[in-house]
Amino acid sequence: MTFAIQTLNAISPLGLERLDRSRFDVGTDIPEPRALLLRSADLHSYEVPPSLYAVARAGAGTNNIPVDAMAARGIPVFNTPGANANAVKELVIAGMLLAARNLYHAADYTKNLVAEQHLSGKELDQQVEAGKKAFAGFELPGRTLGVIGLGAIGVLVANAAQSLGMKVLGYDPAITVERAWQLSPSVEQVTSVEELLASSDFITLHVPLIEATQGLVSAERIATMRPGSVILNFARGGIVDEAAVIAALDSGHLHAYVNDFPTEAGSIHPKVIALPHLGASTSEAEDNCAVMAVDQLTDFLLHGNIRNSVNFPTVVMGRTPGTTRLAIFNENKPNMIGQITAVLAEAGLNVAEFTNRARGDYAYTLVDVEGQVEDDLKASILAIDGIIRARKV
Ligand SMILES: NC(=O)c1ccc[n+]([C@@H]2O[C@H](COP(=O)([O-])OP(=O)(O)OC[C@H]3O[C@@H](n4cnc5c(N)ncnc54)[C@H](O)[C@@H]3O)[C@@H](O)[C@H]2O)c1
Ligand SMILES: O=C(O)[C@H](O)COP(=O)(O)O
DSSP: OOEEEEESSOOOHHHHTTSOTTTEEEESOOSSOSEEEESSOOOTTOOOOTTOOEEEESSSOOTTSOHHHHHHTTOOEEOOTTTTHHHHHHHHHHHHHHHHTTHHHHHHHHHHHHHTTOOOHHHHHHHHHHHGGGGOOOOSTTOEEEEEOOSHHHHHHHHHHHHTTOEEEEEOTTOOHHHHHHSOTTSEEOSOHHHHHHTOSEEEEOOOOSGGGTTOBOHHHHHTSOTTEEEEEOSOGGGBOHHHHHHHHHHTSEEEEEESSOOHHHHTOTTEEEOSSOTTOSHHHHHHHHHHHHHHHHHHHHHOOBOSBSSSOOBOOOOOTTEEEEEEEEESOTTHHHHHHHHHHHTTOOEEEEEEEEETTEEEEEEEEESOOOTHHHHHHHTSTTEEEEEEO
16 A cells, blocks of 8 residues: 655655655645645645645644644644754844844945946945945844743754853743753743843744744833844744834834744835745755654654654554554543453454553554454444544554
8 A cells, every 4th residue: 555645845855765655655746645745835724635644844833734623633743843943043143143233234235336336446445445334233242142932943042142152041931851951051041021021132032833922022022122132033923013023123122123934014124134934944954854754754654653743642652563553543531542442352352552642632542453453443443432533554
């Protein structure tokens, strides 16, 4: 049996080459896909076909995917945490330097001297020297960077800024133990966004766009920021109230807004540097994300293992020779395991391995039974109230 995988964005060949063509068909035009492989393609109005088993996002943000609706159908959504983190970190550092040294306008100025004013030779030299004072900037050491969200990207940014001589504050009420270990001990963790904003010259956002982070940088919060400070947004546009930022740039309260999510108003504003969603667009990040997404997806399709899903728990179980594996998605409610094992016992099947994990409203079970299973077993499992999906892997 082969699995049909539909790609909805260009995926690095380094990832696609890992797909064994005797097991996987891959293409852009697949009418009944078993899996989708994508980057930022918007799935919010996508009509989910009954054939679909999984969605793999080669990247970090999954706000382009209706993850809860997918969970309700027993479709895990995978992402690739950390795979593009270095690429974003480098762009954030570049963004700080662009803003601090006014590089964007400075480069425009010199280009205009030649392209618009047609200056050359001595005249060009004179105007270069005469004009440069307008772009004098400031240096990073001694300035304070506030990092909101200390995940894969936030930790790298915090550590890099710290090694550039900046004072770094971090805010993340749900920082993981792994990230806390990676964070430089000189980074000071604060307990509120307000504390961070009031004490920073730059703030940088590294949180997902979810209900709780929508409009996190609001007009009220911007008002509490230090005069002349800079906002860097390489997370998602909706996390910042851009109209409020523009008002603060116009009043002179903020120095610059550097972001990766251009809007009509922002793109033409003189104090906004809007990049075309370039955070993860390096060959290294594209390769890393594609490899990780493909590996996670194939492990799920071939073995039922779930790693780095944003809507189902991690469930990984080695294969035991001579067994048949069942993968079962169910609602997270009492007595599901008891009912599943009762059906297996009724069918005279001996369980060799069993793992069940819950996450929020849903749970996932991998069970290896000795020998072969009859085709009607799946129907008996699906008949249990609360079972969403079951398949023989
Ligand atoms: N510009 C780009 O191309 C680009 C590339 C990669 C990621 N991103 C964006 O960056 C986001 C973060 O990526 P990541 O890889 O670091 O993800 P991550 O999951 O490793 O880290 C996110 C962190 O945010 C924290 N967090 C969540 N809500 C918070 C809140 N209200 N306040 C403070 N912290 C909060 C979490 O605890 C977590 O530690 C992604 O969701 C994506 O939207 C953008
Ligand atoms: O969330 C992410 O990983 C980034 O926004 C990258 O998106 P992209 O893969 O569409 O460049």
